[in-house]
Amino acid sequence: MTEIGDTDQPWTALxxxxxxxxxxxAIAGEYSLAFKGLSDHDPKxxxxxxxxxxxxxxxxxxxxxxxxxxxxxxxRSSVAKSSAQLYSLPISELLHDIxxxxxxxxxxxxxxxxxQQDGVVSVLSNIALHHEDSLCREAxxxxxxxxxxxxxxxxxxxxxxxxxxVRRRAVLALAxxxxxxxxxxLENALxxxxxxxxxxxxxxxx
Numbered sequence: 001m002t003e004i005g006d007t008d009q010p011w012t013a014l015x016x017x018x019x020x021x022x023x024x025x026a027i028a029g030e031y032s033l034a035f036k037g038l039s040d041h042d043p044k045x046x047x048x049x050x051x052x053x054x055x056x057x058x059x060x061x062x063x064x065x066x067x068x069x070x071x072x073x074x075x076r077s078s079v080a081k082s083s084a085q086l087y088s089l090p091i092s093e094l095l096h097d098i099x100x101x102x103x104x105x106x107x108x109x110x111x112x113x114x115x116q117q118d119g120v121v122s123v124l125s126n127i128a129l130h131h132e133d134s135l136c137r138e139a140x141x142x143x144x145x146x147x148x149x150x151x152x153x154x155x156x157x158x159x160x161x162x163x164x165x166v167r168r169r170a171v172l173a174l175a176x177x178x179x180x181x182x183x184x185x186l187e188n189a190l191x192x193x194x195x196x197x198x199x200x201x202x203x204x205x206x
Contacts, residue, residue, distance in 0.1 A: 019048040021033055036049075043072035050079055068093055080102055096123070103131070103139075116149060125140070128155045141159045141166060148177070153179075168194065171201050
């Protein structure tokens with residue numbers, strides 16, 4: 001049997017069948033297979049279990065925290081997605097994940113829930129400015145805009161000088177704020193070499 005910590009195992013037909021059974025059982029209001037699936041050797045089964053239990057409001061804090069430390073990023077990503085609705089899940093921990101896909105989803109979740117928890121805006125700001133992956137920076141900027149906390153504004157302003165995809169997101173995120181620095185950044189964006197950045201700035205200044 002493959003150990004739970006093995007992240008290189010191939011997905012199996014049996015794992016797919018177990019996932020199908022978990023979903024069908026949950027539709028019928030039975031979650032025992034989903035709870036059992038949290039310790040399955042197939043990470044896709046564990047991820048499905050997290051999603052099913054979360055969507056049905058039966059993933060408690062203890063189980064969620066255990067899943068957030070799963071050795072496979074696909075499981076941790078499932079926890080990150082679930083944290084958009086479940087505030088008890090350790091989103092700060094997921095924002096520091098070593099896997100970029102987990103960080104990106106955790107940023108999205110923080111924005112979805114308008115997270116004002118102590119430290120979250122600071123962590124998002126750091127990701128927006130310093131993360132090596134542009135998708136993570138983009139997601140963090142979007143989250144800061146969705147949250148609308150002025151503590152994150154400076155990071156959004158600085159992100160308007162990042163690569164094009166991040167600049168576009170940063171300009172859109174500025175819609176949550178209104179001060180002279182924001183107006184100046186939007187006016188500067190009107191001269192951006194990327195037409196989508198220019199268009200976003202023009203729309204916001206109308």
